[in-house]
C-alpha cells in the first residue's frame with residue numbers, strides 16, 4: 001500500500017457507549033490515545049501539506065500561521081465535542097416542585113459541521129421535556145446541544161444524540177428535539193441554494209401523541225405544513 005493511502009484494515013469503530021450504536025459518531029478505538037497537543041501538532045503538518053498542494057506559499061506572513069490555527073480550531077473548538085472528557089456536567093435535581101407540564105428551551109444557537117464536506121451547519125435547536133422525577137438546569141440543555149453539535153455531524157444523528165442523552169439524563173422518554181439549520185454544503189457550493197434549510201424532529205414518550213407535539217410546535221411558533 002502506498003504511503004499516502006489510508007489503511008482502514010485495522011480501524012475499529014466505537015462510539016458513545018451510553019447510547020445505541022447506530023446513532024453513535026463513528027470513532028476509532030484509539031480516538032483519544034493522543035493528547036490534544038499531539039493531535040494539533042500532527043494536523044498542523046497535514047494541513048500545511050494541503051495548502052502547499054493547492055499551490056500556496058506557506059512562507060507568506062499571512063499564511064504561515066494558518067496550519068497551526070486550523071489544527072487548534074479543529075481540536076479545541078469545532079470538534080471539541082468528539083471527546084467525552086469535554087461533555088458538560090448535566091446536574092439534575094429532584095422535581096420537588098412537582099412541575100409536570102412541558103418545559104421548552106427554544107432558539108438554542110446551533111453551530112455544527114457537516115461530516116461530508118467539513119463545512120458549517122448553522123441554525124437553532126428547540127428542546128423540550130415533560131418531567132417525571134428529575135429536572136435539569138436550563139443552561140445544561142444549551143450546553144448539551146453545543147457539545148453534540150461540535151463534531152462532524154449529519155443533522156439526523158445530531159438530533160437523535162441530543163434526544164437519547166436527555167432521555168437518559170432526565171429519566172423520562174418524554175423529550176422532543178427539533179433542529180432547523182442551514183447547511184453551507186447546500187447553500188454555498190454544489191446546488192448553491194441560499195434559501196432552503198433543513199428541519200429534523202425526534203421525540204419519544206408523551207410527544208408521540210399529537211396533542212403534546214402540537215403544544216411544543218405552537219410554543220415555538222412552528223408550522224410543519
Ligand SMILES: Nc1nc2c(ncn2[C@@H]2O[C@H](COP(=O)(O)OP(=O)(O)OP(=O)(O)O)[C@@H](O)[C@H]2O)c(=O)[nH]1
Nearest residue numbers: 114115116117153154155156183185186189190191
Ligand atoms: N441526510 C443528510 N445529508 C446531508 C447532511 N449534510 C450534508 N448532506 C448531504 O450529503 C450528500 C453527500 O452526497 P455526495 O453526492 O456524496 O456529495 P456531493 O457530490 O458533494 O453532493 P452535492 O452536494 O449534491 O454536490 C449531499 O447530498 C449533502 O447534501 C445531513 O446532515 N443529513
Ligand SMILES: [Zn+2]
Nearest residue numbers: 114116117185
Ligand atoms: Zn455537507
